[in-house]
Amino acid sequence: MRSDLKVAVIGGGSWATAIVKMLCENMDEVGWYMRSHYIIEHIKLNKHNPNYLSSAYFDPAKLHFSENINEIITYADYIIFAVPSVYVQAELDKITVPMENKVVFSAIKGIVPESGLIVGEHFHEKLKIPFENIGVITGPCHAEEVAMERLSYLTIASQDAAKAEILASKLAGRYIKTKISDDIIGTEYAAMLKNIFAVAAGIAHGLGYGDNFQAVLMSNSIREMKRFIKKVHKMKRNINNSAYLGDLLVTGYSTFSRNRMFGNMIGKGYTVKSAMMEMSMVAEGYYATKSAYRINLENGAHTPIIDTVYRILYENKDAKNEFLQLTDILN
DSSP: OOTOOOOEEOOOOHHHHHHHHHTTTTSSEEEEEEEEEHHHHHHHSSSOOSSSSTBBOOOOOGGEEEHHHHHHHOOEEEEESSSSSGGHHHHTOOOSSSOOTTEEEOOOOEEEEETTTEEEHHHHHHOOGGGGGEEEOOOOOOOOHHHHHHOOEEEEEEHHHHHHHHHHHOOOOOTTEEESSHHHHHHHHHEEEEEHHHHHHHHHHHHHOOOHHHHHHHHHHHHHHHHHHHHHHHOOOOOOOOOIIHHHHHHHTTTHHHHHHHHHHHHHHHOOHHHHHHOOOOOOHHHHHHHHHHHHHHOOOOHHHHHHHHHHSSSEEEEEEEHHHHHHHHH
16 A cells, blocks of 8 residues: 555535544545635634534644645545535536546535436546546444544445555544445445435424334335335345445434434425525435436336425425325335
């Protein structure tokens, strides 16, 4: 393994901040691109991100900052994208330097709206990056618990096991355990779908459903995830592994889950717009619902939970009535 390997993170939010924290545990220098000059200067002076995970402290001497995405891409060998999926294309539009020899990992849990593709496929289509140079970072792992240094697990997926092992070694540490997978497409779809099911869990909670129903909802969710992923990418996988079931459970149940929080507001009667304004954060599950619904129109998997969430969010159907119908379908 190269000792001079350079890794950089694209993004300034909570997940990007958590990944930089993990990398700093193992590396002498980490590249970090974010658009805000103010935040960069704040971190240099105060050693923490003022907007996200402010309890996570950094040694500024270890951080190679830039407001220029092209400078950071030129600097790095491995690039980790950790921006909301809705902003991916806007960042890619800024890139003018070659990407052919870069290894790109996505820590994004969603679909790129402009293409309707998961992020790895979008990188391949739009940037012409070969699939062997593309990877995915999935949980179960909340950024907030990384900041608190609570034991967390990551799955690093890539067609090239050696590249996955390299990044896994850079992320593993005292409170981070890592494993690798070759199911790059399946794990990325799972990371997208679990946000939709977390929105459903939040809606159920907001409507007053209890733990008993939540258990049934999660049981049905993992089976629905399995059916959906099998349609889009058939290969041998154990859907009960942490990258699938574990990530679903933590996103569906955790108080840190912004998708559950968003769904909870919808269940309590908030409009989509008012819920998003109050959260002041991106709920990936909202955008993922539309994309997953459209993808499944072509594939035909049995997806009653995704369909229910879609009708509530995009057809303005009454959440209470929709969940009453859903309860007769689940088992």
